[in-house]
Amino acid sequence: MPGGSVSVILATNKDNMVIEGICSDAAHKWWGGRSAAWFLHVQLLFLALAFIWPAYGQQIPPRQFGQHEGLGNMGVTSLVQDGDGYLWAGTENGLYRYDGERFHRFRTGVPGSVVAALHADQAGQIWVGTTEGLCRIVRHACRQVLTREGRALPMALGQHLAVFGPDQMxxxxxxxxxxxxxxxAADTWEARPFFDNQAGAPPPAIDALLAGGAGELWMGCGARICHYHHGRVEEYGVAHGLPEAPLAWSVMLLDQRGELWCRSRGGHLLSLPAGGARFVERRPAAIRLEALLDPVLAQDRDGRLLVSNNFGLTRGGPGRWETLGSKQGLAADDEISALLVDREGDLWIGIAGRGLRHWQGYRRWENWTERQGLPSATVWSFLRDRDGTLLVGTGRGLAAMPAHAAGFVTHARSAAVGDVQLGNLAMDHAGGLWAGSFAGALQRRRPGGARFEQVAKLPRILALLVDRSGQLWICCDGGLYVIADPEHDPRPRRVPLDVAGTGGGVVRTACQTAQGALWFLVNREVLRLYDGRWTTVRHGLPGDVRLSFMTCAEQTLWLAAQGEAAVWQARADADVARLSPLAMAMGPLKGQPLSGMLIDRRHWLWLGTDSGVGVWNGSAWRLLNQDSGLVWNDTNQGALYEDQDGSVWIGTANGASHLLHPQSLFEQQPLRLLLDRVSLDGVTLPAARFSVPWTPGALEVRLAALSFHNHDALRYHYRLDGLEQRWNTTEVPQLRYAALPPGKYELQMVAENGATGMRSALVTLPFTLAPPWWRTVWFYLAMAVLALALLALAWRWRLNKALRRALELEVLVRERTRELEASREQHRLRALTDSLTQAWNRAAITDLISRQIAAAAGGQPFLVVLLDLDHFKRINDTHGHLAGDAVLKEFVARTRQNLRDADALGRYGGEEFLLLLPGLDAVTGHKRLSQLHLAVCAAPFPIEAGLSIAVTCSFGVTAGRAGASAEELIGQADVALYRAKEKGRNRIEYN
Incomplete structure (x- = not known):
């Protein structure tokens, strides 16, 4: 639609099917002049189309396995998990086993290289069918299975292996x-034709094979389906509901209810209900199942079918199908070649020619990005509307997911909100929806209204709270505001906060406890409003803790501060005069910057950080990150929200995640540690007690902890009893001891996952190294004779002593030379740094910029920033030059705390500084500079004991380019800085 933007409106029907409508900005203007009733009529019209479109699925976490992870061939043909928990992948060129760390090729005894089928029997052993034969894996080799005549059993790609009973396949x-x-007796297997001495004629060529109940088989027999039971073969054809067209039934599945599902290469999907006599066509009406040479069929732990198609996956069942394709992270032409639901319920997807994908948190998580309808992947806030719609504040306005829908859309009634960062959402008691942006815009949608309207322009809004009396509290970085009657008088009133000298300040958050007391975090101090009276509550935390976060439970305050190793829980009675907090260690979150706090109905504590979310259930921590199924590790400010059903929504810088079943976080399977391989001097040994002769080679032990969640958080604790007293810790599942002396030992090992809190049982490996030959009696006699011979060499002792002395002198000379070089380097650094601030001086920072310009010839972007302290002369004139020096040093210290290792800061002159930011351009560096500007100049600068002053700063930014000189770039940054000062200072300008 030329000359205008386009928005999409979605809804769902009872089968979770999504319908779309398209509306231009001109249409928005037309509707803006009409009544809300017209708008609702259009919504009903779109709902009438709800049977046309299939539902959107959520984002598939991008955990990809390929050659870098050890999967040497990317053409995955089959997947299976054995009884120990190892994952096996058959490919077009080899068999691979995944131990949680990486894939390793399994070669010993495997006939051929093209793996056609994999199957796990009742004992958990793996059967491998290749185009050249069949074998079963026993310990570290694959033993081939032959016919009575000694011939191999080559197999074609497909579903051609099944368990037929105890000790039968x-x-x-x-x-x-x-x-x-x-x-x-012989520990072997024998193959013979199945229909020898069997009643009934054998079926024609078999395309697929499935074991049913005891002594029961289902087979794809060309265009028919054959059923073997009670020693006879029954054929199903057109009279039983099968299509007339000749088909090849290549894959079959018995679901959890006993219903038989059959998929043909031509795209048909049929099922035979348990106990039924006629097949029913189950192919989704709104989703095409195209013809595939090798279709795949599976079922997840929740009973949903997974069917491959030519654009990804179809998931669900009759009347509730959904598609998973390019919108969910699969490539448009991904050909699904294998599916596996592992013992933890996760889904593994083999993609022909593209390796293997692990859908982490498959049953537990739903993830949403711009592909699933969010207007921006940056998610700041959540709120469930009274009609069941989930509202989401993003970096570009409001998104919505209607009740029972499967995707987000731009909220149809949010035209006035615009493309702004909606950091806060709240609903008043009358049903009015309130939205606050970081730009300070406070907007309202009246109860039953159709559009948002702007109510006020305030300082940056940090939090919204509707208390029990119905008042709306607005926390800003420039004070606290309240709307006493949101329904009838939406004008905010500034609340004077002069309690204990807190002033207006930054009001970070607010909450209300069960007694009705309102709690506010103002300028890192805790304020309470109860019974119309304001008081400052001394929190009683140890040391000079500056609080950054606060949230309330029924009778409890939870408090946190950036950079601290603990959070605090304090009882919050209405008449409390002083909090007595109880410190709690932050476990795996220690040292991580916090971004938000939540207390849910289970009284669990949720902490958002830039490396995931930590959950405390009162006794243990769990870390949730991308390895757990979270869409992105960097969570946003306050973007933790508990839904009505107890599930939790998490907003990140790259999408939204929905944790469906939080209670399952602490119900994980026990962590099991296995001895994957034991070898001594390159010779493989049994992973059990052994005794071998001594060898000077190394003992190597490879471990496997077969839990595929948060594998990077695994740590292995071990010690060799008989040699070591203390425990060692390693992140690598490989232990090595070189040249152990003879003796008896016991290797003790434990695996621990810091993210899940799981710890394995102690695993031991006792072994004995027998003494070598040179510890025998005759060897000692020989050594006595040798000692007599050594006396003849005594004359060489003086010569050796002189040589050692010469060597010592040489070492002393080298050490003195190194000291002189170190001293020279210290003098050089002093010549390049500013004596007051210890930043680079003007010559040094200019030289660094020149070097960066030379490096930019390879296309690397960088930014040059000229920083200036506003009205610095006033500080010197008012408080003296020592105060000015203190401000300059504090300015440099704050700036350095927020710089990366590659960034450089130098004093250009007076109160002006130059900042070099490699790897950033004007687009990618905008957020970075905004954060830096806020971090450096947001808080007052201390100048002497008990006294601090507010200082602002201005930034002039220019993008570096190859071929320019340092002086030119500094001049351009100076122009931008001059413009910042003309516009009122305390801002960032780009040139």
């Missing part, structure tokens, strides 16, 4: 069915 080889029977 069936396999399709050469389009014939074979029975495999165990011979325990």
């Amino acid at each position: 069936v396999v399709v080889s050469g389009e014939r069915l074979w029975r495999l029977t165990a011979r325990p």
Whole structure:
């Protein structure tokens, strides 16, 4: 639609199908002049179309496995998990096993390289079918299975292996069915034709094989489906609901209810209900299942079917299908070649030619980004509307997900909100919706209204709170405001905060406890409003703790401060005069910058950080990050929200995550530690007690902790009893001891996951190294003879002593030389740094900029920033030059705290400083500079004991370019700085 923008309106029907409508900005203007009733009529019209479009699925977490992770071939053909928990991947060129750390190729005994099928039997052992034969994995080798005549059993790609009972397997080889029977005495298996001496004629060429109940098989027999039971074969055809067209039924599945599902290469999807006699067409009406050479069919732990198609996956069941394709993170032409639901309920997706993808947190998480309808992936706030719609404040306005829908859309009634960062949402008692932006815009949508209207322009809004009496409290970085009657008088009134010298200050957050007391965090101090009276509550924390976060439970305050190693819980009675907080260690979050706090209905504490979310249930921590299924690790300010059903929404800088079942966080399977491989001097040994002769080679032990969640947080604690007293810790699951002396030992090992809090049982490996030959009696006699011979060499002692002395002198000369070089380097650094601030001096920072210009010839961007303290002369004139020096040093210290290792800061002259930011351009550096500006000049500068002054600063920014000189870039930054001062100072200008 030329000359205008386009917005999308979505809704869902009872089957979770999504419908769309498109509306231009001109149409928005037209509707803006009409009544809300017209708008609702249009919504109903769109709802009438709800049976056309399939539902959107959520974002698939991008955990990809390929050659860098050890998967040497990217053409995955089959997936299976064995009884120990190892994941096996068959490919077009080799078999690979995943131990949680990386894939390792399994070669020993595997016939051929093209893996056609994998299957786990009742004992958890893996069967491997290749185009050249069949084998089963026993310990560290694959033992081939042959016919009575000694011939191999080559297999074609497909569903051709099944368990037929205790010590029996069936396999399709050469389009014939074979029975495999165990011979325990010889620890081998024997293959013979299945239909020898069986009643009924054998079926024609078999395309697929599935084991049903005891002694029951289902087979794809060309265009028919064959059922073997009670020793006979029954064929299903057109009379039983199968299509007339000739098809090949290539994959089958029995679901949790006993219903048989069959998929053809032509795109048909049929099912036979348990106990039924006729197949039913189940192909989704609104989703095409295209013809595929090798379709895949699976079922997840929640009973949903997973069906491959030519654009990704179709998931669900009759009447509730949804598509998972390019909108959810799969490529538009991804060909799904294998599916596996592992023992933890996660989904593994094999993609032909593109490796393997692990859908982390498959059952537990839903993730949403711009692909699923969010106007911006930066998510700041959540609120559930009274009609069940979930509202989301993003970096570009408001998004909504109607009740029972499966995707987000730009909120149809948020035209007045605009593309702003909506950091706060609240609903008053009358049903009015309030939105606050970081730009200070306070907006309202009246109860039942159609659009938002701007109520006031305030300082940056940090939090909104509707208390029990219905008042709306607005926390800003320039004070506190209140609307006593949001429904009838929406004008905010500034609340004077002069309690204990807090002034207006920064009001960071507010909450209300069960007794009705309102609590506010103002200038890092705790204020309470109860019964119309304001008091400052001395928090009683140890040391000079400057609080940054606060949240309320029924009778409890939770407090936190940036940079501290603990959070505090304090009882908050209405008449309390002093808090007595109880400190609690932050576990895996220690040292992480906090971004938000939440107390849920379970009284669990949730802490958002830039590296994930920590959850405390009163006794243990859990860390949630991208390895757990979170869409992004960097969570946003205050973007933690508990929904009505107890699930939790988390806003990040790259999307929104929905934790469906928080209670399952502390119900994980026990962590199991396995000895994957034990070798001594390169020779593989049993992973159990052993005794071997001594060798000078190294003992190597490879460990495996087969939990695929938060694997990077695994730590291995170990010690070798008989050699070590203390425990060692390593992040690498590989232990190595070189040249152990003879003796008896016990290797003790424990695995611990710092993110999940799980710890394995103690695993031990006892072993003995027998003494070597040179510790025998005859060897000692030989050594006595050798000692007599050594006396003849005594004359060389003086010569050796002289040589050692010469060597010592040489070492002393080298050490003295290094000291002189170190001293020279210290003098050089003093010549390049400013004596007052210890930043680079003018010559040094100019030289660094020149070097960066030379490096920019390779295309690397960078920014040059000229920083100036506003009205610095007033500080010197009013408070003296010592105060001015203190401000300059504090300015440099704050700036350095917020710089990266590659950034450089130098004093250009007086109160002017130059900042070099490699790797950033004007777009990517905007947020970075805004954060730096706020961090440096937001708080007052201390100048002497008990006295501080407010100082602002201005930034002039220019983007570096190759070919320019340092003086030119500094001049351009100076022009931008001059413009910042003309515009009122305390701002950032770009040139």
